[in-house]
Amino acid sequence: MGLRFCPLFSGSDGNCCFLEVDNRRYLIDAGFSGKKIEKNLKDLGVDPSSIDLIFLTHEHIDHIRGAGVLSRRYDIKLCTNVATFKAGMSILGKIKDENIVVIGTNKKHKFSLFDLHTMKISHDCAEGMGFVFHTDYGKISLLTDTGVVTNEMKEKIFDSKILYFEANHDVNMLINGPYDYSLKQRILSDVGHISNVTSGNVLSEVVTDKCKKIYLGHLSETNNAENVAYDEVFNILSRENLIKYSSLEVSRRFENSSLTEIK
Numbered sequence: 001m002g003l004r005f006c007p008l009f010s011g012s013d014g015n016c017c018f019l020e021v022d023n024r025r026y027l028i029d030a031g032f033s034g035k036k037i038e039k040n041l042k043d044l045g046v047d048p049s050s051i052d053l054i055f056l057t058h059e060h061i062d063h064i065r066g067a068g069v070l071s072r073r074y075d076i077k078l079c080t081n082v083a084t085f086k087a088g089m090s091i092l093g094k095i096k097d098e099n100i101v102v103i104g105t106n107k108k109h110k111f112s113l114f115d116l117h118t119m120k121i122s123h124d125c126a127e128g129m130g131f132v133f134h135t136d137y138g139k140i141s142l143l144t145d146t147g148v149v150t151n152e153m154k155e156k157i158f159d160s161k162i163l164y165f166e167a168n169h170d171v172n173m174l175i176n177g178p179y180d181y182s183l184k185q186r187i188l189s190d191v192g193h194i195s196n197v198t199s200g201n202v203l204s205e206v207v208t209d210k211c212k213k214i215y216l217g218h219l220s221e222t223n224n225a226e227n228v229a230y231d232e233v234f235n236i237l238s239r240e241n242l243i244k245y246s247s248l249e250v251s252r253r254f255e256n257s258s259l260t261e262i263k
Contacts, residue, residue, distance in 0.1 A: 001263075002022070003021050003135055003262040004261050005017070005162050005164075005213075005259070005260045006018045006260065007164065007217060007251040008027075008037060008044075009036070010251040011217075011221060012062065012219075012221045012222070013031075013032070014032035014065060015062055016040075016066075018041065021133075021135050025046060026052055027053075027054040027070075028142055029055070029056060030056075030070055033066050034066040034070050034073060038070075043254065044259065048070065048073075051076050052077070053077045053101065054067050054076055055116075055131060056080035057121070057145065058080075058126065059088030059091070059125055059126055060125055061091055064091050064092060068094075071099055075096075076099065077098075077099045077100070078095060078100060078101065079103055080129070083126040084129075085100065086126065103116070104118065105120045106118060106120050114134055114135040114136075116132070116133055117156055118130070118132075119131075121145055121146035122147045122191055123147065123191050124191040124192070130142060130144070132157060137262040138162070138212075139210075140162045141164070142165075143157060144164070144165070144166035145166065145193065147188075147191050147193060148194075149194065158205075159208045160210070161211060162214075162262075163206070163214045163215065164217050165216060166194050166199060167194070167196045167216040167217070167224070167232075168187070168193035168194060168196075168219065168224065169196070170196050170223060170232065171196075173224060177222055179222065179223070187220075193218065196216075196224065196229045196232035199216065200233040200234075203236070203237060204236055204237055204242060207245060207246065209245045210245075212246055212260065212262065213247050215258075216229050216230065216249070216250045229250050230250050233248065234248055
């Protein structure tokens with residue numbers, strides 16, 4: 001018995017995290033093909049048919065691409081808010097009514113092995129959410145795809161045991177990079193993504209001595225690099241003398257070493 005957490009994919013191309021609590025297994029997003037998600041689960045030693053439920057943060061394809069396929073193939077329930085279900089149906093496809101689990105945004109929901117607090121993200125989607133899982137083994141917080149991190153969000157993710165947190169871009173790389181002006185402005189806006197520096201600054205306010213692992217997620221393939229994201233966040237946390245509490249990892253592609261276990 002215990003808790004296991006591992007990002008399976010993270011970045012502009014697709015996002016998916018694995019969470020296990022007392023032998024019950026979940027995915028947070030399923031933004032790659034069903035086949036690729038199945039492979040990474042099997043590499044982790046997890047039978048895809050053992051997944052109990054898939055939580056969806058929002059309807060963008062890099063978060064839901066494989067969710068409908070996996071739901072139909074293994075009879076897995078999908079869990080998100082009404083607006084996300086409606087906005088994502090063209091990608092999700094037909095989902096059995098009994099496999100649709102509706103939750104609210106900025107609400108507390110009780111599941112058998114944890115309480116789930118949802119928080120509204122600031123992103124150009126229908127009604128995106130971040131998730132905070134309150135388990136017997138500590139708080140697991142996932143927050144990506146937001147252009148703003150509010151004080152309310154910080155309060156919800158404060159004192160987490162595991163943090164999966166966005167570090168989407170290096171501002172200089174984005175400004176001087178190949179994207180057109182309108183896309184650059186969208187990413188930098190309040191409904192876009194947060195930068196490495198913003199990520200580090202927010203983390204410096206919410207990390208405590210309870211934190212075991214920080215994963216930096218949703219890195220841009222074009223406007224960021226793993227070493228850049230790591231260094232910018234590490235330097236901020238080091239300056240605040242916080243990195244001593246937890247290990248910091250850049251999460252882009254699955255590696256077995258990325259698995260965090262808590263007993």
